[in-house]
Amino acid sequence: MSLFSWFFTLWHSSASSLLLVGLVGRQLGLRVGLQVAQTATCSRWSTPSDQGLFQDGDVVIGGLFNIYNKPSAIDHDFTQLPHLLAIYRNCIKILTNTSLISLNSFLCGHSLENLPLQYVYAMVFALEEINHSTTLLPGVKLGYRIHDSCAFPLWAVQAALSLAAGNSTSCDQPVPLIIGGDSSITAQILSRILGPLSVPLMSYTASCPCLSDRHQFPNFFRTIPSDIYQAWAIGRLVIHFKWTWIGAVLENSDYGLTAIKGAGVCLAFVETLNRENIVSEVRRAALIIQASTARVILVFTWYTDARELFVTDRQFLASEAWSTSGDLLQSRVTSQVASGVVGVAIRSSTIPAFENYIRSLNPSHRPDDKFLREFWEKVFGCTSLPLCNGTESLEGVQNHFTDTSQLRVTYNVYLAVYAAAHALHSLLSCSHRENSPEKNTSTCYFPKHIKPIELLQYLSNLNVTTPQGDLFYFHGADIPAKYDLVNWQKTPEGSLKLVLIGHVDGFDIHLNESAIQWSTGSNQIPVSVCSESCPPGTRMANRKGEPVCCFDCIPCAEREISNKTDSLQCERCPPEFWSNVERTACIPRQLDFLSFDDALGITLTTTAVSGAMVTTAVFVVFLYYRQTPVVRANNSELSFLLLLSLKLCFLCSLVFIGRPSDWSCWLQQAAFGISFVLCVSCLQVKTIVVLAAFRSARPGAEALMKWFGPGQQRGSVCLFTFIQVIICIIWLTLSPPVPQPDLDTPGLKVTLKCAMVSVLGFSLVLGYIGLLACTCLLLAFLARKLPDNFNEAKLITFSMLIFCVVWVSFVPAYVSSPGKYAVAVEIFSILTSSYGLLLCIFAPKCFIILLRPEKNTKKHLMAR
The missing domain is CATH 3.40.50.2300 (Response regulator)
Known part of the structure; x- marks a missing residue:
């Protein structure tokens, strides 16, 4: 129930109230039911404060x-009569033997x-x-x-x-x-x-x-102005100084609760002060302020309530209700703990000639002015005007009235x-x-x-x-919002003074930050946060169950950055960029490829060149001993063609090393595919010849060898190779591989490789090689037990078995290898299969030719 309603109910519900109405009506001319009609021709309303x-x-x-002050704040603990009821009980005595001014002073608080x-x-x-x-x-x-x-x-x-x-x-x-x-x-x-x-x-x-x-x-x-603007101005100050963790002590009314609407910051606590128990409420709020981790405290209440809230080591934000309070500024106790207060104040202005008017006031010039007379008596210690000599003047008086x-x-x-x-x-x-x-x-x-x-x-x-x-107008009930921003600063004498540090015009704030003296006594802005700011390279992650201003700083993930403080999220770098070590900037990714300068590149190059040299050496040996039975018995023409294809296989691996370009991407796949098809074709034809030779030895099969003469052998190799050439031409014409950075690979270094635009084309090349290899392996396996002292089919079987194992293992190894290591896997497969063919097929022959020449005879070779 409001004070008015309570007071009005008491007044109309008790006998003492009716008596009070009658007495006040007799004294003041109040027209009520118990009052006798007066002889005046005009009716009037009257008040106990009719002295005006x-x-x-x-x-x-x-x-x-409000010329007379409010009664001092008390707690209603129901151990004593309410203040207004006490007034009624003493009202009869007061009205019977005191003046109206005395009554007014008693009702309003004696001051x-x-x-x-x-x-x-x-x-x-x-x-x-x-x-x-x-x-x-x-x-x-x-x-x-x-x-x-x-x-x-x-x-x-x-x-x-x-x-x-x-x-x-x-x-x-x-x-x-x-x-x-x-x-x-x-x-x-x-x-x-x-x-x-x-x-x-x-x-x-x-x-x-x-x-x-x-x-x-x-x-x-x-x-x-409306408090909406004051709350907004305080919110802007809080945001400007980056105070994200503040405490609030508010009057439990529309005035106080307006302060925290839309503040945009986290509140460590919100304490509302109820007028009914103001003393205990203020004490409780002071203890909460002292225990809180918030270093900035917003106080939206009346100045008499704010007096007891000041604690050390806190920065206070003041509402206009107490930011300019002379009582607080002049208090010795307040000056010890309340320096540095920053507040919003009603805009001050000058009124020309008003000071002269105030100081020229004198009861002798205004005999009917009872307020001035009482003020005069209070200032100069006179109980009544005749006791004053008439020479008193307000010229030298310093108080709120004359200021x-x-x-x-x-x-x-x-x-x-x-x-x-x-x-x-x-x-x-x-x-x-x-x-x-x-x-x-x-x-x-x-x-x-x-x-x-x-x-x-x-x-x-x-x-x-x-x-x-100033332009003045009403927008509805309101005027344009104007405020001063003030700061409580200590003087050399230890007292407090009010310093103007800025002003507010509507939604514009003008602040002289360098003029502020903070509660710490320096110009260093106090820090009041629940969590320290997240530096660049991190993002804020809210803590579960805590206010949004309480968070942890999580480092940005790879390929993500944050280049400002307190980022809510990390930004992802473009594909061609990567985050630096600090995760604060996106830097261009470095192109990486298997080069001739790398240790791996040098190793593979050495291995490939060595293989080519060994193949050349074998070629020279076979050429030198081309008339010997071992060379002639195994179709020397296909052997020389096989050695040439193996040399091409070793050399084509070198095309995979170095910075990829358009021509190298085309050449490496074509050279690889054609070289290996040529190699496997030679082996397949050699195997077919072996089978045909032994089959033709049977009765009635003499004509079988006519179909596998030297011309047919060369034609078969060319046919098998030509098919691969056609596949490569179609593939490289329609959608050739192109040099492209592998941006999907994580890391600062990005591999520049030959991207297979058409997986189908590459699959056909590999598939065709695999088909020939499997066919060759099957034929060689069938011919491995033919009666001959030196059956080349056995060697082909082992070599093709190694070849197939290598290339079957190549697929998963190639897919799972990152960056340039995928290229290294392909080169390794080429070299391994080439060495397997070279060693399995030609090493035994070279051993006989060079180290066991006694076995290099027709008789020995034909032996069963």
């Missing part, structure tokens, strides 16, 4: 201010507040300034009726209704506009009550975003008066009315006949320039 400032005028503007009193005289000063203006409302005198709302919504409602109903004593008309509503709660109550009357309410401190709703509060205006160095809320009051004056000026000017029945007529209004709803319409369309040169 009044000035007649053609148009009278109402004002509500006249200096700063709100300055607001009052800012309104009075502005009205007097306008009355002397020749351009704004010329010929129209503005008056005022200013009441004390005493920081209680009930008092504010009564005072507002009194202003809206008029004054019975002088029969004043109701005021067309009220400047007041010190808090958002009070402003909401007043706006709802005055809404049906269409009386504009213009607040100078009510900043709740809820009041921007024109459907609920169509008659509300304010000269303070005009930074006018913030005071300027808002001043601005509200000028906004009302400009709206009145437009209303009282004879202007064309679009809704007039006659289109070409003008409507003129007179001060005594102004209706609140008419003034409300002109306020909504207000667009003027202030005396300070």
Whole structure:
């Protein structure tokens, strides 16, 4: 239940309440059921705070201010009577033997507040300034009726209704506009009550975003920005200084909860302060601040609550409610722990001649001003004016009332008066009315006949320039957002001073970062994070079950980089690039291939050249001993052709080494395929000849050898080889292999190899070689036991068996080998199969020719 509702219920439900109403009505002229009708001709609403400032005028503007302070905060632990109920129980004694000012002081907390009193005289000063203006409302005198709302919504409602109903004593008309509503709660109550009357309410401190709703509060205006902008400005500061882990202590109201909406940072804790138990709540929040790992603490509450929250080794962010509090800045205790505070403050401005006006005030010049008289008595120690000698002056007095160095809320009051004056000026000017029945007529209004709803319409369309040169207009209930950014800095004497470090205009922030003195006493920005920033080369990975600002830094994977701090994810490098060691940049991948300079390349080259040389040596031996039986018995012509093909096989492996190019990619596959087909074809024909020779020895098979003469043998070899040549030509014509980097292979080095564009073509080449090899192996196997002392079919069988094993193993080895090692596997297979053929077929023959010449006879060879 709100304070107003509770108070109102108590007032109407108890006998003591009725007695209080009667007594207050007798003293103040309050018209209630228990009061006897007065003789005045005009009815009036009255309030306990009816002691105010009044000035007649053609148009009278109402004002509500908290001139007396709130009672000190207490916890409601139900061990003592509530504060308001205690007031009622003592009210009878007070009303019977004390003055109205004493009653007002008792109800409001016994103390006249200096700063709100300055607001009052800012309104009075502005009205007097306008009355002397020749351009704004010329010929129209503005008056005022200013009441004390005493920081209680009930008092504010009564005072507002009194202003809206008029004054019975002088029969004043109701005021067309009220400047007041010190808090958002009070402003909401007043706006709802005055809404049906269409009386504009213009607040100078009510900043709740809820009041921007024109459907609920169509008659509300304010000269303070909405807290939406303040929360946004604080959020921008937090982001600017990279504070991602902060604590928040908030007033449990719309004002406090607005601060954390859309903050964009992680909150280590959020503590809300309830006014009912404020003392214990503040103590608990202070302990939480002390225990938290957050180094930056946002405090969105009233300055009296913030006083107990300061702990050492923390950077505080202040809302406008306490960022400029003189009580805190001047406190010795606060100065020890609260230096470095950074806060958002209501924009300060100057009011020319206002300081002179304040210091020239004197009760002798304003005998009816009871507020000034009480202030005078308080400042100069006089209990009543006659005891003062009349020479007192405010020239040398330094307090909140006389301090005009930074006018913030005071300027808002001043601005509200000028906004009302400009709206009145437009209303009282004879202007064309679009809704007039006659289109070409003008409507003129007179001060005594102004209706609140008419003034409300002109306020909504207000667009003027202030005396300070600022553009001023209402967007709904709101004005353009303007704030100061302030910093609490220590002076050499150890006290605190307020330093301007920037300002906010709408959604633009202008900050002088070098002027800030932090809580550490240096210019080094404090660090407040849950996790340290992730350096380039890593990415943030959220911890399960923790806020998003708490994370681990995971290094980027291969081929991924992050080139900025706190990257959410790593970016993948393009295919032709790779990540560097630090994973911070993509660098071009280095082309790698099997070169003649590599150890592996040198080894394979040496092996290939050695094989070619050995083949050449065998060729020379066979050529030299070509007339011997061993050479002649095994078809010397095919043997020489076989040696030539083996030499080509050794030499074709060299084409695979070195940087691949278009011609080398074509040549290596064609040379490989044709050389091996030529080699296997020779072996196959030799095997067929052996079989035919032994078959022809049988009776009736003499004509079989006629089909396998030298011409047929050469023709068969050419035919088998020609088929491979045709396959290679078609393959290399339609889709030849091309040099291409193997970008799918991981690593900084990428292999440049001959990519098989057509796998079918390569498969046909290998398949055809495999077909001939298998056929040759089968024929040789069938001829291995033919009766002869030197049966070459046995040698061919072993050689083709090695050949087939090598090339069957080649396929999985080639597929699984990375980069240039795949090329090495192919060269190794070529060399291994070539050496297998060379050694298995020609090594035994060379052994006999060179080392066992006695066996190199026809008789020995024909022996069974």
